[in-house]
Structures are given as C-alpha cells and as structure tokens.
Amino acid sequence: MRVNAYAAPAAGQPLAPTVIERRAVGPDDVLIQIEFAGICHSDIHTVNGDWGPQPFPVVPGHEIVGVVTEVGSDVTRHRVGDRVGVGCMVSSCGECANCRRGDEQYCENGMVGTYAATDRDGTTTQGGYSTHVVVDASYVLSVPEGIDPAAAAPLLCAGITTYAPLRRWGAGPGRKVAIVGLGGLGHMAVKIAHALGAEVTVLSQSLKKQEDGLRLGADEYHATSDPSTFEQLAGRFDLIINTVSARIDLDAYLGLLAVDGTLVNVGAPAEPLSVNVFSLIGARRSFAGSMIGGIALTQEMLDFCAEHGIGAEVEVIAADQVNEAYERVLASDVRYRFVIDTATL
Ligand code: NAP
Ligand code: ZN
Numbered sequence: 001m002r003v004n005a006y007a008a009p010a011a012g013q014p015l016a017p018t019v020i021e022r023r024a025v026g027p028d029d030v031l032i033q034i035e036f037a038g039i040c041h042s043d044i045h046t047v048n049g050d051w052g053p054q055p056f057p058v059v060p061g062h063e064i065v066g067v068v069t070e071v072g073s074d075v076t077r078h079r080v081g082d083r084v085g086v087g088c089m090v091s092s093c094g095e096c097a098n099c100r101r102g103d104e105q106y107c108e109n110g111m112v113g114t115y116a117a118t119d120r121d122g123t124t125t126q127g128g129y130s131t132h133v134v135v136d137a138s139y140v141l142s143v144p145e146g147i148d149p150a151a152a153a154p155l156l157c158a159g160i161t162t163y164a165p166l167r168r169w170g171a172g173p174g175r176k177v178a179i180v181g182l183g184g185l186g187h188m189a190v191k192i193a194h195a196l197g198a199e200v201t202v203l204s205q206s207l208k209k210q211e212d213g214l215r216l217g218a219d220e221y222h223a224t225s226d227p228s229t230f231e232q233l234a235g236r237f238d239l240i241i242n243t244v245s246a247r248i249d250l251d252a253y254l255g256l257l258a259v260d261g262t263l264v265n266v267g268a269p270a271e272p273l274s275v276n277v278f279s280l281i282g283a284r285r286s287f288a289g290s291m292i293g294g295i296a297l298t299q300e301m302l303d304f305c306a307e308h309g310i311g312a313e314v315e316v317i318a319a320d321q322v323n324e325a326y327e328r329v330l331a332s333d334v335r336y337r338f339v340i341d342t343a344t345l
Contacts, residue, residue: 001021001022001023001024001031001132001134002019002020002021002022003019003020003021003022003130003132003234004017004018004019004130004131005018005019005020005059005126005129005130005131005345006018006059006129006130006319006322006345007027007056007057007058007059007126007129008056008058008059008060009056009057009131009318010056010057011047011048011049011053011054011056012047012048014048014323015046015047015060015129015323015326016321017199017319017320017345018057018059020059020126020130021252022132022133022134023071023121023134023135025070025071025134025143026072026134027072027073027074027075028072028074028075028136028137029071029072029075029134029135029136029139030068030070030071030072030075030078030084030134030135030137031068031070031071031132031133031134032064032066032067032068032069032086032132032133032134032135033066033067033068033069033131033132034064034065034128034130034131034132034139034342035063035064035065035066035067035128035341035342035343036064036065036066036129036132036148036149036150036152036153036339036340036342037061037062037063037065037127037128037153037230037310037339037340037342038061038153038156038157038158038184038314038337038338038340039060039061039155039184039322039325039326039329039337039338039340040060040062040063040153040154040158040184041183041184041185041245041329042062042088042157042231042268043060043061043062043127043326044326044329044330045245045268045270046058046060046115046116048269048325050269050323051268053077054116055116055118055124057235058115058116058126058127059115059126059127059128059129059130059239060115060116060127060128060129061114061115061127061128061129061130061340062086062087062088062113062114062115062127062128062156062157063068063085063087063128063153063154063155063156063157063239063337063339064085064086064087064114064127064128064133064153065083065084065085065143065150065152065153065156066083066084066085066132066133066149066165066342067081067082067084068080068081068082068084068086068140069132071137072137073200075137076099077098077137077138077140078137078140078142078328082142082287083094083142083145083149084140084141084142084143085141085142085143085152085156085302086114086128086133086135086139086155086156087114087139087141087142087157087160087292087298088105088113088114088156088157088177088292089104089111089112089113089114089292089295090109090112090113090114090117090125090135090136090139091111091112091119091136091139092104092105092107092109092111092112093107093108093109093110093118094138096098096108096109097243099293101295102294102295102296102299103128103294104139104294104295105291105292105293105294105322106291110201112125112200113125114127114128115127115128116199122278123173123286125266126290128321128342129319129322129340129342129345130331130345131342131345134177138152138295139295141156141295141298141299142299142302143301144194144302144303144305144306145306146306146309147302147305147306147310147311148311149201150165150314150316150339150341151311151312151313151314152302152305152311152312153312153337153339154184154188154312154314154337154339155310155311155312156298156301157189157292157304157344158185158187158188158198158312158337159186159192159301159305160292160293160297160298160301161188161290161291162185162186162188162189162192162193162241162243162263162266163188163192163293163297163300163301163304164199164290164292164293164297164301165241165264165266165290166192166193166196166239166241167196167237167297168290169238169239169262169264169288170238170239171192171193171197171198171239172196172198173197173198174198174199174237175198175199175206175238175239176198176201176236176237176238176258177193177198177199177200177201177237177238177239177241178201178202178203178233178236178237178239178240178241178273179193179200179201179202179203179218179240179258179269180203180224180240180241180242180243180244180248180253180267181203181204181231181241181242181243181244181245181267182202182209182212182213182336183202183243183245183329183332183334183336184312184329184334184336184337185243185266185267186202186204186243186336187212187213187312187313187336187337188336189241189243190202190213190216190217190312191216191217192301192304192305192310193217193241194216195217195304195308195310196215198239199219200217200218200219200220200221201218201219201222201233201236201237202218202220202221202222203222203223203224203229203253203256204221204222204223204224204238205223205224205225205226205332206223207221207223209335210220212313212336216313216343219234230255230256233256233301234255234256235255235256235257235258235259235283236256236257236258237256237257237258237261238257238258238261238262239261239262239263239264240253240256240257240259240261240262240263240264241266242243242263242264242265242266242267243266243267244267244269245267245268245269246267246269246271247269247271247273250263250273250275250279250287251275251279252275254275254279254280254285255279256288257285258282258283259283259284259285260283260284260285260286261283261285261286262285262286262287262288263285263286263287263288264288264289264290265287265288265289265290266289266290266291275287290305309333312336312337312339313335313336313337314331314336314337314338314339315334315337315338315339316339316340316341317333317338317339317340318340318341318344319340319342319344319345320344321329321338322340325338
C-alpha cells in the first residue's frame with residue numbers, strides 16, 4: 001500500500017512530502033487510518049542527528065491516533081472502526097523477562113521503535129506523519145471515548161513518558177513534585193501529577209507561561225533564570241521530573257531535593273550531563289532515568305486521562321507547517337504540543 005507522508009530526506013534537512021510503502025496487513029496486524037500525529041522533541045532530535053546517524057529518509061511521528069480500517073485474521077483486541085493509538089514502540093520480543101513484566105520498552109532483544117528502526121522483517125519503520133500505518137495489534141492502544149482525538153495523540157509519548165515515572169516514584173497526596181520545563185512532556189507531567197494528588201511546582205526558564213502552568217494544575221511556578229529560586233526551594237521536593245531537551249546544571253536541581261528525593265531525567269539532550277556526587281551523597285538522593293512505558297501501563301495512562309478529563313493542550317497544524325513547528329519547538333515556543341492533522345497530507 002502506497003501512502004502519503006512527510007519525511008526528512010537527510011540529517012538537518014527540512015521535511016518534505018513523500019510517498020512510502022506500508023506492508024500488507026498480516027494475521028496479527030491492524031491497518032490504521034491516521035487522524036493526528038503529535039510532534040515530539042524526539043522527532044527533532046532524530047531528524048537533526050542529535051542521537052547519531054539515522055536511516056534517512058525518516059518519517060517521524062510516534063504520537064499517533066486514528067481509526068482501525070482493517071484487521072488481520074488473528075486479531076481479537078481491536079475491531080474495524082475502533083479509535084486507537086500507537087506510541088513509540090511497534091514490536092518487541094515478547095519473551096524476555098522485561099517484556100513479560102510489561103516493560104517492553106526495555107526488551108532485552110531490543111524493542112522496535114515506531115520510526116527509524118529495523119522492523120522484524122528487516123525493513124525500516126516509518127512513523128506517523130503519514131495517512132496510514134500497519135502495526136501489530138499487541139502494540140496498538142485503545143483510545144477511550146471522551147478524549148478528543150487530537151488531544152489524545154500526545155498522550156502516546158508525552159503522556160506515558162511522564163505518567164510512568166510519576167507512578168513509579170509515588171507522586172500522590174502529600175508528595176512534593178517539581179516539573180522542569182513546561183513543554184510537551186512538562187505540561188502533561190503537570191496535569192498528571194496534579195490529578196494524582198501531588199503538590200506540583202513548575203520550574204521554567206522564565207515566568208512567561210506562569211498563568212498557563214497554574215491553570216494546568218501547578219500549585220507554584222518559579223523561574224530558573226532567577227538564582228533566588230534555587231535558594232528558596234532548596235531541599236523541598238520528593239521528586240523532580242526533568243523534561244528539558246538541552247543540558248541543564250543538574251547539581252543545582254539536585255539541591256532542590258529533600259533527603260531520599262529522586263530526580264528522574266526523561267529529557268534526552270545530545271550532550272552528556274554531569275553530576276557532582278556530593279549533590280547526591282549529602283542527602284541520600286537518587287538520580288534516575290526513565291523511557292516511555294510498557295503497553296499495559298500506556299493503556300492504564302489513557303484510561304486514567306479519560307477518567308480525569310486530561311488531554312494535551314494542542315495546536316493543530318497542516319502538514320506543510322511541520323518545519324515551522326520544529327523551529328518553534330526549538331525556541332521553546334510551543335503551547336504545548338503541535339499535532340499534525342494528517343488529512344492535510
Ligand atoms: P519540548 O516541548 O521542546 O519541551 C522542552 C522544554 O524544556 C521547553 O519547552 C523548555 O521549557 C525547556 N527548555 C528547552 N531548552 C532549554 C534550555 N536550554 N534550558 C532550560 N530549559 C530548556 O520537548 P518535549 O517534546 O517535551 O521533549 C523533552 C525532552 O524529552 C526531549 O529531549 C525529548 O527527546 C525527550 N523525550 C524523552 C522520552 C523518554 O522516553 N525519556 C520520551 C519523549 C521525549 P520552559 O520554556 O518552560 O523552560
Ligand atoms: Zn516522543
């Protein structure tokens with residue numbers, strides 16, 4: 001099946017319209033007519049070569065929502081007409097200890113990313129900036145009714161990437177949680193942490209988005225450009241989620257953790273970050289990382305969001321605005337996720 005898509009032809013090059021091939025629907029597959037595809041900063045890191053060489057041309061997009069239009073003969077989990085989602089992962093071995101535990105994203109044999117990855121048949125996966133995609137039904141999520149499909153798309157990456165550490169590190173009543181960076185991931189983290197009952201603080205570069213942050217559920221909002229922020233909040237937080245796509249001074253943020261507090265890095269900048277161990281040992285603090293989330297947890301997150309009326313704040317764009325949207329994301333000028341209306345392809 002030949003379908004319209006938007007691809008980056010080479011590292012750092014603007015995306016342009018193209019046509020790609022989707023495989024025939026196998027017994028375990030579903031064919032999805034894509035409605036919306038979110039733009040994640042990871043798409044930009046990939047296209048710009050921040051994370052190393054890529055198998056160009058790359059069709060990015062791992063925040064996919066659409067409708068099932070065909071199912072394989074063995075598929076029981078989804079039916080034609082269902083609204084579904086696909087996140088960052090389209091396959092894994094299913095047999096290793098991590099897969100069996102529901103941590104398919106940490107598959108010992110390597111999970112298959114939704115784009116720029118080698119699929120099990122040896123072809124290169126191509127993502128959601130396209131009109132259709134064929135995916136193994138086990139990696140396809142059900143999007144609950146009640147979440148607007150455009151607002152649901154970012155949940156498939158930004159939502160699960162923040163929900164997973166917030167749940168794992170116990171964000172909830174009586175816990176003080178700080179979110180660093182109010183972009184795509186950050187604004188989802190604020191909404192989810194608030195819904196979980198935590199006391200939420202946003203740490204943003206400036207106070208420009210303060211009103212939004214408080215409306216999204218934050219209790220406090222501070223500018224990290226103001227050095228007094230770091231004095232005022234020293235030792236305060238049980239959990240800090242760092243969503244920043246660039247290098248930050250980790251030691252300054254570690255100093256904001258209480259004894260036994262944890263800073264979880266989900267941001268994935270190109271450059272290494274450094275830690276002074278005294279920032280950790282002086283208060284038994286932890287520095288951790290977390291990558292997306294397993295399939296069952298992703299479904300739990302979607303159901304949680306539906307129950308709490310949570311969707312992303314989105315700016316829906318046409319496909320030909322993708323390059324401009326990338327520029328705006330890079331300039332921290334996103335409120336708070338660009339989502340491509342794939343009907344414009
Ligand atoms: P985004 O929408 O661009 O948000 C990042 C935010 O970080 C910006 O809005 C900005 O917030 C802040 N920021 C940007 N540059 C900064 C700088 N130089 N210093 C301080 N703060 C800065 O990006 P995103 O889509 O949320 O993704 C964020 C990062 O997470 C990316 O690196 C992405 O690749 C990564 N990611 C990781 C996973 C995972 O599984 N671990 C999954 C998805 C994405 P303020 O304006 O509020 O300061
Ligand atoms: Zn992503």
